[in-house]
Amino acid sequence: MLTPALTQEFKNIVGADNVFTDDADLMTYSYDAAVVKPVIPALVARPTDSEALGRVVALCGENGLPLTVRGAGTNLSGGTVPTSREGIVILTNGLNRILEINEADMYAVVQPGVVTAKFAAAAEAKGLFYPPDPGSQAVSTLGGNVAENAGGLRGLKYGVTSNYVMGLKFFDTKGEIVKTGSKTVKCATGYNLTGLMVGSEGTLGVFDEITLKLIPPPAHRKAMVAVFDEMIKASEAVAAIIAARIIPCTLEFMDNFTIRAVESYSHAGLPTDAAALLLIEVDGHPAMVEEDAVRVEEICRRLNATDIRVARDDAERDKVWAARRSALSALAKLKPTLVLEDATVPRSRIPEMVQAMQDIAKKFRLEIGTFGHAGDGNLHPTILTDKRNTEEWTRVEAAIEAIFDKALAMGGTLSGEHGTGIAKSCFLEKETSLATILYSRAVKAALDPKNILNPGKVIGG
Amino acid sequence: MLTPALTQEFKNIVGADNVFTDDADLMTYSYDAAVVKPVIPALVARPTDSEALGRVVALCGENGLPLTVRGAGTNLSGGTVPTSREGIVILTNGLNRILEINEADMYAVVQPGVVTAKFAAAAEAKGLFYPPDPGSQAVSTLGGNVAENAGGLRGLKYGVTSNYVMGLKFFDTKGEIVKTGSKTVKCATGYNLTGLMVGSEGTLGVFDEITLKLIPPPAHRKAMVAVFDEMIKASEAVAAIIAARIIPCTLEFMDNFTIRAVESYSHAGLPTDAAALLLIEVDGHPAMVEEDAVRVEEICRRLNATDIRVARDDAERDKVWAARRSALSALAKLKPTLVLEDATVPRSRIPEMVQAMQDIAKKFRLEIGTFGHAGDGNLHPTILTDKRNTEEWTRVEAAIEAIFDKALAMGGTLSGEHGTGIAKSCFLEKETSLATILYSRAVKAALDPKNILNPGKVIGG
Numbered sequence: 025m026l027t028p029a030l031t032q033e034f035k036n037i038v039g040a041d042n043v044f045t046d047d048a049d050l051m052t053y054s055y056d057a058a059v060v061k062p063v064i065p066a067l068v069a070r071p072t073d074s075e076a077l078g079r080v081v082a083l084c085g086e087n088g089l090p091l092t093v094r095g096a097g098t099n100l101s102g103g104t105v106p107t108s109r110e111g112i113v114i115l116t117n118g119l120n121r122i123l124e125i126n127e128a129d130m131y132a133v134v135q136p137g138v139v140t141a142k143f144a145a146a147a148e149a150k151g152l153f154y155p156p157d158p159g160s161q162a163v164s165t166l167g168g169n170v171a172e173n174a175g176g177l178r179g180l181k182y183g184v185t186s187n188y189v190m191g192l193k194f195f196d197t198k199g200e201i202v203k204t205g206s207k208t209v210k211c212a213t214g215y216n217l218t219g220l221m222v223g224s225e226g227t228l229g230v231f232d233e234i235t236l237k238l239i240p241p242p243a244h245r246k247a248m249v250a251v252f253d254e255m256i257k258a259s260e261a262v263a264a265i266i267a268a269r270i271i272p273c274t275l276e277f278m279d280n281f282t283i284r285a286v287e288s289y290s291h292a293g294l295p296t297d298a299a300a301l302l303l304i305e306v307d308g309h310p311a312m313v314e315e316d317a318v319r320v321e322e323i324c325r326r327l328n329a330t331d332i333r334v335a336r337d338d339a340e341r342d343k344v345w346a347a348r349r350s351a352l353s354a355l356a357k358l359k360p361t362l363v364l365e366d367a368t369v370p371r372s373r374i375p376e377m378v379q380a381m382q383d384i385a386k387k388f389r390l391e392i393g394t395f396g397h398a399g400d401g402n403l404h405p406t407i408l409t410d411k412r413n414t415e416e417w418t419r420v421e422a423a424i425e426a427i428f429d430k431a432l433a434m435g436g437t438l439s440g441e442h443g444t445g446i447a448k449s450c451f452l453e454k455e456t457s458l459a460t461i462l463y464s465r466a467v468k469a470a471l472d473p474k475n476i477l478n479p480g481k482v483i484g485g
Numbered sequence: 486m487l488t489p490a491l492t493q494e495f496k497n498i499v500g501a502d503n504v505f506t507d508d509a510d511l512m513t514y515s516y517d518a519a520v521v522k523p524v525i526p527a528l529v530a531r532p533t534d535s536e537a538l539g540r541v542v543a544l545c546g547e548n549g550l551p552l553t554v555r556g557a558g559t560n561l562s563g564g565t566v567p568t569s570r571e572g573i574v575i576l577t578n579g580l581n582r583i584l585e586i587n588e589a590d591m592y593a594v595v596q597p598g599v600v601t602a603k604f605a606a607a608a609e610a611k612g613l614f615y616p617p618d619p620g621s622q623a624v625s626t627l628g629g630n631v632a633e634n635a636g637g638l639r640g641l642k643y644g645v646t647s648n649y650v651m652g653l654k655f656f657d658t659k660g661e662i663v664k665t666g667s668k669t670v671k672c673a674t675g676y677n678l679t680g681l682m683v684g685s686e687g688t689l690g691v692f693d694e695i696t697l698k699l700i701p702p703p704a705h706r707k708a709m710v711a712v713f714d715e716m717i718k719a720s721e722a723v724a725a726i727i728a729a730r731i732i733p734c735t736l737e738f739m740d741n742f743t744i745r746a747v748e749s750y751s752h753a754g755l756p757t758d759a760a761a762l763l764l765i766e767v768d769g770h771p772a773m774v775e776e777d778a779v780r781v782e783e784i785c786r787r788l789n790a791t792d793i794r795v796a797r798d799d800a801e802r803d804k805v806w807a808a809r810r811s812a813l814s815a816l817a818k819l820k821p822t823l824v825l826e827d828a829t830v831p832r833s834r835i836p837e838m839v840q841a842m843q844d845i846a847k848k849f850r851l852e853i854g855t856f857g858h859a860g861d862g863n864l865h866p867t868i869l870t871d872k873r874n875t876e877e878w879t880r881v882e883a884a885i886e887a888i889f890d891k892a893l894a895m896g897g898t899l900s901g902e903h904g905t906g907i908a909k910s911c912f913l914e915k916e917t918s919l920a921t922i923l924y925s926r927a928v929k930a931a932l933d934p935k936n937i938l939n940p941g942k943v944i945g946g
Contacts, residue, residue: 128728128833129862151730173673184671186680187648200920208829209861210645210901212634212684214913215925215943219647219680223673229924240730267589269612269701311772368669372589401590401669440671452675459661463690463932464676470931471924482676 025110026066030087034069034112037079042070042118053094053106053113057160059363059411060102060446065092065111072118074135074232081230082199084112088474093226095137095165098158099172100364101445103225107480114230116167123233125150130238131190131207136167136231140174143236153241155182158441159349167231173223175441177348180399181273181307184441186222188237194221194229197472207235220467225443226478228471245273245307246317247341250324251298251331255279255382258300259375261327262398265304266371268323270316274345275399276303277378282351282395282406289354292347295331302329302398303348305341351395352406359391359408363420367431368440371401380430381405388423390416402440428454449484486571487527491548495530495573498540503531503579514555514567514574518621520824520872521563521907526553526572533579535596535693542691543660545573549935554687556598556626559619560633561825562906564686568941575691577628584694586611591699592651592668597628597692601635604697614702616643619902620810628692634684636902638809641860642734642768645902647683649698655682655690658933668696681928686904687939689932706734706768707778708802711785712759712792716740716843719761720836722788723859726765727832729784731777735806736860737764738839743812743856743867750815753808756792763790763859764809766802812856813867820852820869824881828892829863829901841891842866849884851877863901889915910945 035043044050045067054062066089071077084091091112094104106113116137123133127150134143140161144154157176158164164174170192175184191205204217221228252258262275278286278294278301287294294301302324306316321332335341356362369377378394381403385392396404405427409420428438428451438448438455452461464483469475496504505511506528515523527550532538545552552573555565567574577598584594588611595604601622605615618637619625625635631653636645652666665678682689713719723736739747739755739762748755755762763785767777782793796802817823830838839855842864846853857865866888870881889899889912899909899916913922925944930936 126831128724129831130727131831173677175671175673179671184673186677196920196924198920200923201918202921202924203917204921206829206898206916207831207896208863208898208901209832210636210640210829210858210863211898212636212645212827212900212902212904213898213909213916214905214921215928216634216647216680216684217921217925217928219677219683220928222680223677240732263589266591271701309770309773309776312770315770366673368667368671370587370590370592370668371670397671400671402671435668437667437669437672437674439673440669441673443673444675448674455667455674456664457662459657459659460663460665460675460678462661463657463663464678466931467676467681467928470927 026089031067033083034067034080037083038069038071038076042072044068056097056099056102056104058100058102058445058447059361060105063106063111064109065106065113066109068113068115070115070118077119077230077232078195078199080114081195081197084476085197085199088476090476090479092478093230095168096160096163098160098164099168099445100442101447103172103443103445103481105446116165122146127152129207132236132238134166134234134236136165136234138166140164140166140169147238152238154188154236154238156185156188159352166234170222170231170234171224171226172443175397175402177274177276177397179397180275181271189218189222189234190237191235192218192221192231193233194231196229197474197476201232202229205235223443225445225481227468227481228477242307244310244313245305246313247305247335247344248317249333249344250302250304250329251295252300252328253298253330254328255300255378256375257327258302259378259398261302261324262374263372264323264327265320266399268319270319272304272320272399273307274303274305276348276396277398277403278303278395279393281393282355285354285358285393286347286351289357290347290350292343294347303344355393355406355408359410361409361411363407363409363424365405365424365427366402366440366442367427367436367438368400368402369431369434369436371399373434374398374401376434377403384423384426388419390419390423400440401436444482446481449482452483487550492528494544495528495541498544499530499532499537503533505529517558517560517563517565519561519563519906519908520822521566524567524572525570526567526574527570529574529576531576531579538580538691538693539656539660541575542656545937546658546660549937551937551940553939554691556629557621557624559621559625560629560906561903562908564633564904564906564942566907577626583607588613590668593697593699595627595695595697597626597695599627601625601627601630608699613699615649615697615699617646617649620813627695631683631692631695632685632687633904636858636863638735638737638858640858641736642732650679650683650695651698652696653679653682653692654694655692657690658935658937662693663690666696684904686906686942688929688942689938703768705771705774706766707774708766708796708805709778710794710805711763711765711790712756713761713789714759714791715789716761716839717836718788719763720839720859722763722785723835724833725784725788726781727860729780731780733765733781733860734768735764735766737809737857738859738864739764739856740854742854743816746815746819746854747808747812750818751808751811753804755808764805816854816867816869820871822870822872824868824870824885826866826885826888827863827901827903828888828897828899829861830892830895830897832860832862834895835859835862837895838864845884845887849880851880851884861901862897905943907941910943913944
């Protein structure tokens, strides 16, 4: 329980200017981008150096204060929503230094509060490439990306955040430094705690420093938009491209509902009468890019694409991706509540999954816009609703469960990239087993015996 | 403690033919490829189906019998050496079925006892590629590879085993099934227990099924041998190739000592008067392969390579790689005891590391052959000795510690791919911190409270 004396201790550690206890301030940190119940914390602390961060964690640990670390709060599964009115929120935006970009060995060391896009730009300025690009990259932080194992548009070819975390320093609940991984490209020393920490949503430790892998940028790239007048054909083209052993950098799907929302929001010149679009980018050696682009076009035409528009330059390309990135914001404008799901299936099942989303929308009489990383099998069916309409909300909850059941029946998973958080922890047993949950809870209980690290996330409890 | 009644229970579960208790049999399972003290187990059980495996684990769990799972016993850190005369060894070679190779979704599901090379061949027969190729792939098992996070010759471009494990089913100490990961390319559901399990050396659970990622094979490849008459120049060429942002599939180093051993063993036509060789393969799109090969050759010539031999066909290429793969066996013939290290450094430090190995050999008056995955920063300095010579062995132990210290001083790691096992667990704190070891031990204690799963490995204790 937070006492005035403890509040003073927080002030002593991070400075009075970096402790917030006013209701108006606290309200700002009561929610994130997921549709879950907001919870107002007791205090927000904003450390600006590593030592202060460790001391804040230790203070919470000693006094049994539940803590939630927050980057930009853009996550979509409730991972940054405090779980109790007693909670402490630790803001990382004061820990925003890029400590090293090593060009020779192609890695970087960063603090958790560095903004994803800023980091990618800094790497690019040194001739290197950081591929993970979650939708919220303009504001999201690397610490948040690692905590949630954020995905993005380039996952198909380049993987997700976990593929780029080489090592971590993090604080345990005593504020002691745990070090895992290395600056070497291979590391088989000790347990792979790095693997465990990525995606653990702040429940097992508090990141202090993150070592990220960088790669040489692709020499060339080509983006195109394929227009379909049958949704099912577009989804079949996705499966056909993968089956042809072409691995585009990006292979995104957008249904008519999403196209119209995006076009009215971004005015990118998307064809609003199309049943579905595929947004595709191939990259790599110029000769390969040309060949892959031709083959992708052939496959799309074979599946009745009515038009293929190739971006003529970077400006056109950037326009396409900006439009795609606006999908969430564009849809959010249409209704008071937006539920963005990310159930994921093996890629060949995408046509079935697209059909299933239509059936579910019909069955539960809901508006569902579907878009997302089709090439990864990772669609984002997005339910537009109004949470205040309790009758409709009941149907929304039933539809969400139906989406999960469908994905699992196809050998899929509850979450491709948004994480488990609060939103999905109650569904975990559907996908795994009771023993899996007990095993996971044993890990958590051992590492956080007082249950202070972002309680209630991932594994419930 | 193993009683006759328990022995009978093992026989009831796996069949009397699959339980070994004779000293001669038990002796076979008392050691692996690492130089550590052999320990004879009490009983060896060989389950041939998943249910029997689970029951064997549960029986050990109920009765507090320490168990060590063994694939082919090729690991180099003592991970498959029993730690007690009371130990049960579970052989996985009866669990050797490839359960599924899914061509459309590019994954496979296998039992832990499948031999690595057989699996790679089965994938190849379906037009797919499983890149991890540890030196012992002809006999090593996939379960062992996952337990040790095995590397190989293609790590530079394609990564190591951990990069290909999509999901696992494993037994906890009660014999209950824990399920982690997915058949989808992205999965953010629950804790990333897959990441934790890979490389955990059988200390946290017993693998039942492994889901592995497969990729399209490269369209083209080109192998070459670059000959140097100065060792330091060869190592500088490694750093220069990486600095030029070329990512060969394979970039191997071999010093004169190793070249001579390999040549006398394999008769591959290697130049025995060379100070060092680089064995290089570039792969991918044909146009890129040609360009990369030209650039690699230019870099090597600039660093005084005296000859560059390009393999004219697959037969010549295979000969080069077979020769490289024979390095361990070739060196092992020279002296009774061979200590193969795998301390790893950031790649730009390879020239320094090669120099350091020479200095250490000189200082401790030892024969050290150095070869390995230079492109990964992962060299294998190999000390040739005779363990019975106690005076020399003292110098060997001092040299090993000097190698570790040198690697760590360069920002490297104790093990790039061989694992921590028994051999290196006592050095863990040098690289990490006491808090890291306590954190790791807390994980272990929570998941294996009776400490029966391969005790003493990774984190000591």
